Amino acid sequence: xxxxxxxxxxxxxxxxxxxxxxxxxxxxxxxxxxxxxxxxxxxxxxxxxxxxxxxxxxxxxxxxxxxxxxxxxxxxxxxxxxxxxxxxxxxxxxxxxxxxxxxxxxxxxxxxxxxxxxxxxxxxxxxxxxxxxxxxxxxxxxxxxxxxxxxxxxxxxxxxxxxxxxxxxxxxxxxxxx
Numbered sequence: 001x002x003x004x005x006x007x008x009x010x011x012x013x014x015x016x017x018x019x020x021x022x023x024x025x026x027x028x029x030x031x032x033x034x035x036x037x038x039x040x041x042x043x044x045x046x047x048x049x050x051x052x053x054x055x056x057x058x059x060x061x062x063x064x065x066x067x068x069x070x071x072x073x074x075x076x077x078x079x080x081x082x083x084x085x086x087x088x089x090x091x092x093x094x095x096x097x098x099x100x101x102x103x104x105x106x107x108x109x110x111x112x113x114x115x116x117x118x119x120x121x122x123x124x125x126x127x128x129x130x131x132x133x134x135x136x137x138x139x140x141x142x143x144x145x146x147x148x149x150x151x152x153x154x155x156x157x158x159x160x161x162x163x164x165x166x167x168x169x170x171x172x173x174x175x176x177x178x
Contacts, residue, residue, distance in 0.1 A: 067157075085113070086130040090122050104133040 001009075088099060096119050100107045111119045113129040122128070171177045 081133060081135055083132050085132065088128045088130050090124055090126045090128060092124050094122070094124075096120075096122055099128065099130070103130045105131060 082103075086103065088103070090099070096107050096110060096116075100110055103110075107119055109131050110116070110128055113131045114127075116122070168177065
């Protein structure tokens, strides 16, 4: 097979695959779906769809049911910080820095609690006293909310941008905003 025959075969194969893909993307001729027209707006169905109806018809939400957030999550209890003193037996490969990092305390705190005179000398099998960590704020004072919760959240249903703008203008006129 020469180069010309290979090119011809490749072109025919591309045309055949393209035709199959296009055929798979078309609707059958017995569909009774009217195309959407500009200015028509969004129309909610007024009744439950029949089994022969379009299976992609949107059913309105029951107004008596609660609005479910896009990311519902029940409150989780925050685990408490360790308040007890721990004992740790030094393992091969351990350093005081690694141990301190593992337990969330400083090297100096372990050295002081264990009575170490040289923080560079620990031996395998040695018992170390690990004091409880000092409580500190580790998270930011603000929370980052994903765009999906701001833009697509249930709260946007009743949000009125014009009313919001009026409120901002009033706050600005009172000197609360620059």
